[in-house]
Amino acid sequence: MPDRDPPASTPEPLLSARGIAKRYGAVRALEEASLSVRAGEVVALLGANGSGKSTLGKIITGITRPDAGTLTFDGAPLHLSEPAQARRRGITAVYQELSLVPDLSVAENVWLGHEPVRRGGIDRRTMKGRTAELLASFAGVFSVPVEPDTLVDSLPPSERQLVEVVKALAWRPRLLVLDEATASLDARQVDRLFELVRGWREGGMAVVFVSHRMNEIFRVADRAVVLRNGVTVGERRIGEVDEQELVQLMTGGGAVAAIALEGHDAPGAAAAPPGATEAPVVLELRRFASGVVAPLDLTLRQGELVGVGGLQGQGQSRLLLALFGAVPHQGEVRLEGAPVAFRNPRQALRAGVAYVPGDRNREGLLPVRPILENLQLPNWRRYGTPLRMERARRDAAAVVADLDVRLASLDEPVANLSGGNAQKVVIGKWLSRRPKLLLLDDPTKGVDVNAKAELYRLLARLQAQGTTILFHSSDDAELLGLCQRVLVMQDGRVTATLEGDTLDQRHLVAAAMGAQGAGAA
Ligand SMILES: Nc1ncnc2c1ncn2[C@@H]1O[C@H](COP(=O)(O)OP(=O)(O)OP(=O)(O)O)[C@@H](O)[C@H]1O
Ligand SMILES: [Mg+2]
Structure with missing residues (x-):
């Protein structure tokens, strides 16, 4: 040297x-x-x-x-x-x-x-x-x-x-x-x-x-x-x-859990269920629009993991929120063939749609409430009345271990957690629910390499179990590494859909910047 x-x-x-x-x-x-x-x-x-x-x-x-x-x-x-x-x-x-x-x-x-x-x-x-x-x-x-x-x-x-x-x-x-x-x-x-x-x-x-x-x-x-x-x-x-x-x-030199996310030969593509295009349709959108999101058609099949990319703030979050019923939308939505029109997130949740927000401070958590309560918030029904606390606690502990959330106790407030650990709690809330359709809004922002790798494994697991995932990420490597198909949004419009040969860094950047001919729309 x-x-x-x-x-x-x-x-x-x-x-x-x-x-x-x-x-x-x-x-x-x-x-x-x-x-x-x-x-x-x-x-x-x-x-x-x-x-x-x-x-x-x-x-x-x-x-x-x-x-x-x-x-x-x-x-x-x-x-x-x-x-x-x-x-x-x-x-x-x-x-x-x-x-x-x-x-x-x-x-x-x-x-x-x-x-x-x-x-x-x-x-x-x-x-x-x-x-x-x-x-x-x-x-x-x-x-x-x-x-x-x-x-x-x-x-x-x-x-x-x-x-x-x-x-x-x-x-x-x-x-x-x-x-x-x-x-x-x-x-x-x-x-x-x-x-x-x-x-x-x-x-x-x-x-x-x-x-x-x-x-x-x-x-x-x-x-x-x-x-x-x-x-x-x-x-x-x-x-x-x-x-x-x-x-x-x-x-600490232990097993390095990081998954190399270089090109789409990394984890996602390998996890693609063979013959995925034959799988039943889970979500079908016809002229779906909301706020800045211009009318779009989209079909997602069971077990598909589809990315949503583009520059920051081009309507990606709005699209996911509208699908979750958190903001109004126009157009048709079919979930497993049946027409649905969620007017609020509760209806979406009941129908098997879950949403993981990216902005942990605003939407995901009740900062002053205990970690346990935050983790089990969407699940409490499962623990009956009176609440079977033992079980709720045991399940929460399993999620915490899965995602390696660093905490002193499940009873401390979420506000005490570091940024990345708080985001892991947001993600953890939804993992045990087994949704049909999982909407992820830039979930790994601020999450460390090991937890990211763990999340990727969990996504692959959910996918293998048949969960359909729509995944917005501001991290291009993540989109390329995990998704079989990536929708690129600009100004509220899906301006390109990248898959197969066009699913690479060059096309993704070009499409995000609005370059012509970046990918077939
Ligand atoms: N106000 C607080 N009260 C209690 N514990 C705290 C408080 N602030 C930080 N901690 C704890 O101190 C430890 C270090 O937190 P810190 O925010 O410095 O981590 P970090 O390296 O910035 O993590 P991240 O990458 O997630 O942002 C964590 O275990 C966290 O839970
Ligand atoms: Mg920090």
Whole structure:
């Protein structure tokens, strides 16, 4: 291995965290974590769900106080008692949980707490002007118009996420933590963000980058630091490590459960039941439309796993919600040949249709209620009256074990779980129901490699049992790896259906961008 001598004047780290520990009751979120990042360096912080990444990010940015350990910034000890203090020092973050105030405009959100002032009042003109300048970095990749005056409430998740980035930039950070900030962005938006990150790096900014998408880490980071169960277990230069080794570090060298999702020869295609086209029709749509979703015809057969892709926010979620009866629709729906018209999700559930939402904060969970209750919410009928708690608990424990949800107890509130573990609970809710038709709305966002692999296996199992699955994902590799057929949506219309020879990365990207002749519609 070439001995790459560090340059004679290797700069001191801008930030270094040493021996950080943090407990929440009986849960040790961090035990012995360390991390350092230099000016002009992008460090990827990796680890399985619940390994402590967000906790460490929150400690660096003054949101959470550590129980033990030291922080130094710019060569001096750093003691933070609140986020404002960190921001004043030039340390800020973009988190996976969005923090914008829906009722305020983009500009008001971006400058909240440090509004430009003039003659004793808020200088709205300057505020809007500076916001417009910052928004210009993302010109051309917004899927809806975003102006300083736009109300945040009217924006889809991907645009909100970009506004979060802009908000962080308004503090002119020297150190920026991006905690799964790419999870709800589409491919173009991620590309742009990475261009910007490279520019910031040139300009001397230090970046800590958290993501569960391995390809992103290899594209943008200089170095990777790996956390396992709250302990920093390794550190590698990106040029000197491969994905396999990082996954080994994350999982402790045990069996690597990751399924390689490269091309459609990976798990899904292999799981395709032979003669699938002969299987009975489960779902039939004729001129089905809802909101932005333009009239479409679609036939899904028993045991089919069909993907829905395209750029973020092109009507994919709306399509699934409409099928689930959560929003109104027009046109005809037949389920196993019988006409149905669900006016609410309860009717859909009763007919054997289940829906796994992607946005865990808004739709999937009751955060303050216990994990057990959240898991069994859709199932409680099965446990009779009075409730057979023992059985409900045992079944919940099995789901938790299946998905490797890291928790202290089934009785703690979901709000205590890490982002990825909470999403596993959302998925877990539906697994034991054996639906006829399973609607998945970007379910693996923020879920770690092992849990993803576990979910893929579960999908294959459900498919083998005859469940029909409609699977929206913002992760192209997932669509290509799992699905036999992928519908690509743009502006509410299905503009291409990829299968067989056209089911590859090139066609998928081309179709998502609206390129002509990308696939037969
Ligand atoms: N406020 C809290 N109360 C109780 N436990 C918590 C709290 N915040 C975090 N934890 C626990 O600390 C551990 C680390 O959580 P953290 O959010 O840092 O993980 P993470 O690495 O960011 O995971 P993910 O990839 O899922 O986002 C988890 O076991 C989590 O349940
Ligand atoms: Mg996290």
